[in-house]
Amino acid sequence: MDQYTVLKVVGEGSFGRALLVQPNTGKVKWVMKEIRLPKAEGGAKSARREAVLLSRMKHPNIVAFRESFEDDGHLYIVMEFCSGGDLLQRIQQQNGSLLPEDVILRWFSQMCLGTKHIHDKRVLHRDLKSKNIFLTDHSTIKLGDFGSACTLNSAKGYAQTYVGTPYYVSPEIWDNQPYNNKSDIWSLGCVLYELCTLRHPFEARSWKSLILKVCRGSYTPLPSHLPYELHYLIKHMFKTNPRDRPSIHTILSSHRVSRLLHKHLPEEELSKKETKELTEKRVNQWRKEEGEKVAMFLGQKSLLNTTTSKVSDTSFRNSSENERGNVAARKRWAKEPSNTVLQVFRNADIISSGDTATAQGSDSTKAERFTEIQKQERMQWDKDPPERLLSLLEKAPLSKAFSTYIIHKHNEDTPDGPEEVHTDQNRLEPRSDDEDTDFEEDCHFDWQAELEKMYSKNV
Ligand SMILES: Nc1ncnc2c1ncn2[C@@H]1O[C@H](COP(=O)(O)OP(=O)(O)OP(=O)(O)O)[C@@H](O)[C@H]1O
Numbered sequence: 201m202d203q204y205t206v207l208k209v210v211g212e213g214s215f216g217r218a219l220l221v222q223p224n225t226g227k228v229k230w231v232m233k234e235i236r237l238p239k240a241e242g243g244a245k246s247a248r249r250e251a252v253l254l255s256r257m258k259h260p261n262i263v264a265f266r267e268s269f270e271d272d273g274h275l276y277i278v279m280e281f282c283s284g285g286d287l288l289q290r291i292q293q294q295n296g297s298l299l300p301e302d303v304i305l306r307w308f309s310q311m312c313l314g315t316k317h318i319h320d321k322r323v324l325h326r327d328l329k330s331k332n333i334f335l336t337d338h339s340t341i342k343l344g345d346f347g348s349a350c351t352l353n354s355a356k357g358y359a360q361t362y363v364g365t366p367y368y369v370s371p372e373i374w375d376n377q378p379y380n381n382k383s384d385i386w387s388l389g390c391v392l393y394e395l396c397t398l399r400h401p402f403e404a405r406s407w408k409s410l411i412l413k414v415c416r417g418s419y420t421p422l423p424s425h426l427p428y429e430l431h432y433l434i435k436h437m438f439k440t441n442p443r444d445r446p447s448i449h450t451i452l453s454s455h456r457v458s459r460l461l462h463k464h465l466p467e468e469e470l471s472k473k474e475t476k477e478l479t480e481k482r483v484n485q486w487r488k489e490e491g492e493k494v495a496m497f498l499g500q501k502s503l504l505n506t507t508t509s510k511v512s513d514t515s516f517r518n519s520s521e522n523e524r525g526n527v528a529a530r531k532r533w534a535k536e537p538s539n540t541v542l543q544v545f546r547n548a549d550i551i552s553s554g555d556t557a558t559a560q561g562s563d564s565t566k567a568e569r570f571t572e573i574q575k576q577e578r579m580q581w582d583k584d585p586p587e588r589l590l591s592l593l594e595k596a597p598l599s600k601a602f603s604t605y606i607i608h609k610h611n612e613d614t615p616d617g618p619e620e621v622h623t624d625q626n627r628l629e630p631r632s633d634d635e636d637t638d639f640e641e642d643c644h645f646d647w648q649a650e651l652e653k654m655y656s657k658n659v
Pocket residue numbers: 210211212213214215216217218231233263279280281282283285286331334344345604
């Protein structure tokens with residue numbers, strides 16, 4: 201703490217303050233989050249998790265991490281200062297005047313890149329909202345506040361938490377289903393909608409009306425002057441069944457809106473992304489061993505040494521010695537793949553996220569649960585939100601629905617101490633990331649039951 205000079209208080213959150221600081225040895229200003237470490241085991245762990253997860257994220261659209269340390273019952277996280285403030289403030293500054301379309305698209309495409317980085321690391325943010333998205337003085341988007349984020353395969357105790365901001369929470373959370381990557385997509389849809397309209401998509405006067413609107417996915421359409429691709433994207437991001445929502449990968453690469461977003465991506469990001477995607481596309485299709493078999497076979501048997509017929513004579517004549525050498529060595533497919541190639545392909549196991557349970561080697565219970573969720577969610581929400589839940593929520597004013605809620609499962613068995621965050625390497629294997637729910641919390645926690653327990657203790 202002594203190595204920093206505090207310049208001012210940037211703001212106060214529910215767990216502490218955010219300070220603008222300058223290291224004694226440098227000129228760059230940083231934000232230092234000062235978080236009171238709660239005595240309760242779950243709270244301290246989730247505070248530490250913010251530092252651990254933020255330190256793992258290195259991306260131009262995610263708030264950069266400098267260091268973290270503990271002192272006198274507080275956790276300090278030093279991070280990049282975003283002088284443009286948060287997106288909620290920026291939206292409010294508009295005073296009702298709509299943002300230009302190119303600003304919306306530029307900011308949104310940067311949010312997507314940041315989210316893709318998080319999801320590629322198999323981390324769920326779980327609290328994406330305009331208040332947690334920042335702007336630099338160059339108007340670059342930075343995703344921040346990893347206080348609610350969770351990584352897959354983290355120790356059981358850490359997953360036993362519900363987090364979220366009710367206005368941004370997706371239908372499956374209200375339905376007590378596990379949080380998954382598409383729940384982040386829903387929240388991102390809420391932010392996109394706010395950028396487009398300066399309003400929240402699910403405005404309501406009561407908790408019941410809020411939950412019903414969210415669970416039915418009913419919102420006022422975007423203004424008609426906005427391109428149809430945005431209308432189409434919002435419609436998909438607000439699909440009540442998470443499996444029908446596009447993944448962040450799909451939004452960036454193959455959704456109707458992708459072209460529009462690409463126009464607004466920084467050039468270097470685009471070329472990096474395209475190269476990576478091309479490689480991924482090739483790698484994703486086959487399991488490694490099968491790929492090796494195919495490669496070996498192709499190397500030995502099924503390629504013919506020929507010049508390519510597409511090169512015209514003139515261009516060939518004009519090309520350098522070197523290029524001519526390369527072309528001559530180029531190979532092309534024999535007309536029909538041989539039976540052996542077909543045999544190898546037939547045996548190869550194509551990995552698609554449509555078959556997530558098999559691809560990830562999960563057990564049948566999980567697959568059954570998926571089917572069950574699917575069955576449930578295909579139906580329109582036509583039931584009332586649970587009475588008990590409503591009666592619990594009714595005690596909190598609806599204005600609180602813009603705040604982050606954290607409910608920990610009380611677990612005496614888990615000792616307190618620094619959190620270890622594990623990552624399941626198998627889940628980081630490249631694979632196709634299409635329209636399905638790809639990953640969710642490992643260990644679902646019935647937060648509604650926990651809320652009831654807390655309530656019954658207090659009455
Ligand atoms: N990296 C940052 N750069 C600039 N401002 C920041 C940064 N991080 C946080 N802030 C600002 O500091 C204030 C406090 O942030 P903090 O994350 O501590 O709490 P919060 O998000 O407002 O509330 P809560 O913790 O309850 O969700 C907010 O106004 C936020 O906009």
